[in-house]
Every structure is written in structure tokens, then in C-alpha cells.
Amino acid sequence: SRTVTRDEHGVLTVGGIDVKRLAEEYGTPAYVLDEDDFRSRARAWRTAFGENADVFYAGKAFLSRAVVRWLNEEGLNLDVCSGGELATALSAGMPAERIAFHGNNKSVAEIRRAVEAGVGRIVLDSFQEIVRVAHIARELGTRQRVQIRVTVGVEAHTHEFIATAHEDQKFGIPLAGGQAAEAVRRALQLDSLEVIGIHSHIGSQIFDMSGFEVAAHRVVGLLKDIRDEHGVELPEIDLGGGLGIAYTSDDDPREPHEIAKALTEIVTRECEAAKLRTPRISVEPGRAIVGPTAFTLYEVGTVKPLDGLRTYVSVDGGMSDNIRTALYDAEYSVSLVSRSSDAEPMLTRVVGKHCESGDIVVKDAFLPGDLAPGDLIAVPATGAYCRSMASNYNHVLRPPVVAVKDGQARVIVRRETEEDLLRLDVG
Numbered sequence: 387s388r389t390v391t392r393d394e395h396g397v398l399t400v401g402g403i404d405v406k407r408l409a410e411e412y413g414t415p416a417y418v419l420d421e422d423d424f425r426s427r428a429r430a431w432r433t434a435f436g437e438n439a440d441v442f443y444a445g446k447a448f449l450s451r452a453v454v455r456w457l458n459e460e461g462l463n464l465d466v467c468s469g470g471e472l473a474t475a476l477s478a479g480m481p482a483e484r485i486a487f488h489g490n491n492k493s494v495a496e497i498r499r500a501v502e503a504g505v506g507r508i509v510l511d512s513f514q515e516i517v518r519v520a521h522i523a524r525e526l527g528t529r530q531r532v533q534i535r536v537t538v539g540v541e542a543h544t545h546e547f548i549a550t551a552h553e554d555q556k557f558g559i560p561l562a563g564g565q566a567a568e569a570v571r572r573a574l575q576l577d578s579l580e581v582i583g584i585h586s587h588i589g590s591q592i593f594d595m596s597g598f599e600v601a602a603h604r605v606v607g608l609l610k611d612i613r614d615e616h617g618v619e620l621p622e623i624d625l626g627g628g629l630g631i632a633y634t635s636d637d638d639p640r641e642p643h644e645i646a647k648a649l650t651e652i653v654t655r656e657c658e659a660a661k662l663r664t665p666r667i668s669v670e671p672g673r674a675i676v677g678p679t680a681f682t683l684y685e686v687g688t689v690k691p692l693d694g695l696r697t698y699v700s701v702d703g704g705m706s707d708n709i710r711t712a713l714y715d716a717e718y719s720v721s722l723v724s725r726s727s728d729a730e731p732m733l734t735r736v737v738g739k740h741c742e743s744g745d746i747v748v749k750d751a752f753l754p755g756d757l758a759p760g761d762l763i764a765v766p767a768t769g770a771y772c773r774s775m776a777s778n779y780n781h782v783l784r785p786p787v788v789a790v791k792d793g794q795a796r797v798i799v800r801r802e803t804e805e806d807l808l809r810l811d812v813g
């Protein structure tokens with residue numbers, strides 16, 4: 387992140403505070419989040435898309451009340467995908483009309499709560515959900531704004547578990563075989579639904595814009611079919627999130643303004659060709675906003691050289707605070723941040739403290755050969771999908787999120803305690 391520097395002893399400083407102080411005060415492991423960086427990335431997305439488009443931050447990447455307030459202040463909307471995320475958003479004052487509610491199996495209770503709160507849109511994911519939401523809205527005497535999520539049949543170039551536009555997976559209604567058109571037909575017949583548009587999310591950690599182009603092309607094709615059949619031009623399309631960030635120096639992410647320009651051009655061009663009014667575009671970046679803004683600070687516990695292989699460096703967290711390496715083979719980098727070192731680099735694997743050998747944080751990394759217990763190391767770009775996918779595996783306590791800004795640090799999500807753990811254990 388932008389405010390990261392090193393002092394004369396090689397100690398990493400972020401937001402005006404050095405990591406040794408952070409470790410002393412808040413303990414390790416900890417996620418350290420740079421608030422200015424978060425805000426400026428949020429603002430960059432907002433500015434890039436301008437007044438004719440909406441940016442919905444994808445709360446699944448990382449959500450807390452402080453984050454909701456920052457988003458609110460920076461003029462972003464919010465995408466939630468569970469009752470818990472909705473509750474967090476509402477409790478921190480996000481206006482309901484700026485919330486989009488997602489999910490492939492929202493419960494009746496969640497839907498009722500969202501409709502009652504007055505969320506700006508519910509993204510419908512199945513034929514059953516069309517009827518379910520319509521029924522609940524009718525019961526509550528309201529007309530709910532909805533989008534219909536379609537799968538456009540694109541193979542996004544990303545890990546299989548986070549690709550979502552090919553047809554053989556659980557999200558959305560396929561365009562193929564006229565299923566999406568049929569879904570729109572049914573939704574348009576239900577008085578308690580106001581169909582505002584079509585939604586497509588092709589996957590996550592994507593660098594190649596061509597998937598979005600194909601998606602936009604196919605979604606506009608559907609808008610045209612809807613106009614031809616029903617005489618209505620749906621006013622909005624949402625192209626989802628998924629823009630990749632740099633986890634290592636090999637990744638080369640696009641800037642928000644490039645993405646905004648590309649998406650706007652594609653949609654405008656396609657709509658002109660189809661003689662459609664250009665719909666209002668929305669996007670849902672999660673990772674691209676929060677991912678780069680945080681790093682995980684760990685303390686080294688043991689250093690175990692294995693002759694002819696590599697050195698295993700064990701830290702005080704692991705797969706419970708970052709499951710992404712084990713789950714997606716994700717790549718991270720790591721550096722020594724509590725001092726400088728001139729020692730020869732050694733090949734290491736940074737591992738956690740959990741009881742399984744797949745508990746890897748950084749698979750292959752060079753760290754100084756004099757690395758020792760007590761050193762602090764930092765793994766960058768852990769702002770997205772690390773705290774939000776953290777677990778209590780082995781009854782390890784989930785780390786805090788510490789926000790830094792202008793030389794001040796403040797806990798925005800506190801460290802879990804043994805009391806927290808035991809509170810749920812009522813047997």
C-alpha cells in the first residue's frame with residue numbers, strides 16, 4: 387500500500403506507525419489495514435465510473451462496520467450475500483437502497499429481512515427464487531427491485547473454484563437454451579417484482595478483459611431479445627466483480643479507469659449496434675479495493691532447515707487466517723519487516739501452526755538466511771478473503787484487523803478470545 391516505507395533500521399512503517407509497535411500493542415498475527423489506501427482505491431473506482439454507473443463493493447472480500455462507514459463516505463454502494471453481511475451493513479448505517487443482496491440460496495428469513503429493510507436490489511439466482519421473492523414482496527405489500535443473474539458461458543481464466551460464468555456450476559440462470567429469457571419472462575409477469583436489469587459475474591482474480599467483453603456482448607443480446615419480445619428496455623446491467631490484483635510481482639493488474647473505460651465502451655458499442663438505450667452499468671469489485679490495502683503481520687516461531695530441500699519457517703497463524711494458499715494454490719510474497727538483513731537469501735516455505743502439512747501460507751519464498759525466532763514477517767495483499775474466510779481450526783483465535791491512518795492505529799475487528807470460543811460451547 388502507498389504509505390508503506392522502511393525506517394533507517396529497516397523496520398516497516400505503515401500509515402506512520404512501525405510494525406514493531408503494532409506487534410507490541412496488538413500482538414501477532416494481525417491484519418494491518420491502511421485506511422487511506424482503502425479510501426483512495428474506493429474513490430478511484432467511484433471516480434472512474436462517474437455519475438452514470440454504480441460501484442458496489444463486494445462485502446464478502448472483507449466487511450466490518452468501519453469499512454461500511456468508509457464506503458458510505460466515499461459514495462460506494464454495497465453488495466452483501468448473507469443475513470450476517472446485511473446486518474453488518476445496516477448496523478453501520480449503509481442506506482438500504484444502496485445495498486444489493488446476492489446469493490444462490492437466500493433463506494426466506496433473509497429475503498424477508500432484505501425486503502423489509504428496503505434493499506435497492508435483490509439479485510435473483512434461480513426460478514424458485516423469482517417466485518419466492520415475489521411472494522414475500524407481495525406479502526409485505528411492496529414492489530421489490532430485482533436483477534436476474536445469468537451465466538453467459540464464458541470460461542474465465544482463473545482457478546476453477548472461483549470461476550462462475552461457465553454453465554456447469556451453481557450460480558445464475560444459463561443464457562443457453564433460452565432459460566434466462568424464460569426467467570425474465572416470468573419475473574416480468576409478477577407485479578410485486580420490478581425487474582431492473584441483468585447481472586453477470588464471470589469469476590474472480592481475472593486480468594484478461596476479454597471475458598468481460600464476451601459477457602457484455604451476451605447480456606446486451608439478452609436485453610435486445612427482451613425488448614423485442616416484451617417491448618421493455620431494462621435500464622441496468624451489472625457486470626460483477628473479479629478484477630485481479632497483484633499478489634506477487636508477476637501479476638499486472640488493470641487500473642479502475644482502464645476497466646471503467648473498457649466496460650463502458652463495450653456496453654455502449656453493443657447497445658448502439660442493437661439500437662438499445664445504453665443501460666446504467668454497475669460493477670462489484672471486492673478484492674481490487676480491499677486486497678492490496680492490508681498485510682498480515684506474523685512473528686516467526688521456529689526456523690527449521692531441511693538439508694538439500696528448503697527451510698521451514700513457522701509463524702503464529704496459518705491456514706486459519708489465510709486459507710487461500712491451501713484452497714486455491716494462491717501465491718503470496720513475504721518479507722522480513724522488523725529489521726534489515728544483509729544475510730544471503732535462503733529458500734523457505736512459510737507455514738502455520740496448524741496440525742496438517744497443507745498448512746502453508748507462502749509456498750516458495752526467499753527470506754534472509756539469518757532469519758530467527760522473534761523476527762516479524764509480513765505477507766502483503768491479504769486484505770481480501772483472508773479475515774473473511776478465517777476459521778477457528780484447532781481452536782486458534784482469529785486475528786484482529788488493525789486500521790492505521792496518520793500515525794494512529796485502531797482496532798476495527800478485535801482479536802478473538804478464548805472466552806469468545808467458549809461462549810458458543812454450551813454442551
Ligand code: LLP
Pocket residue numbers: 444446447465488548587589590591626627628629670671672673674710714770771775
Ligand atoms: N460479485 C459477485 C456476484 C461475486 O460472487 C463476487 C465474488 C464479487 C462480486 C467480488 O469479486 P472480487 O472483485 O472480489 O474478485 N474466496 C475467493 C474469491 C471468491 C469470490 C466470490 N465472489 C478468493 O479468495 O479468491
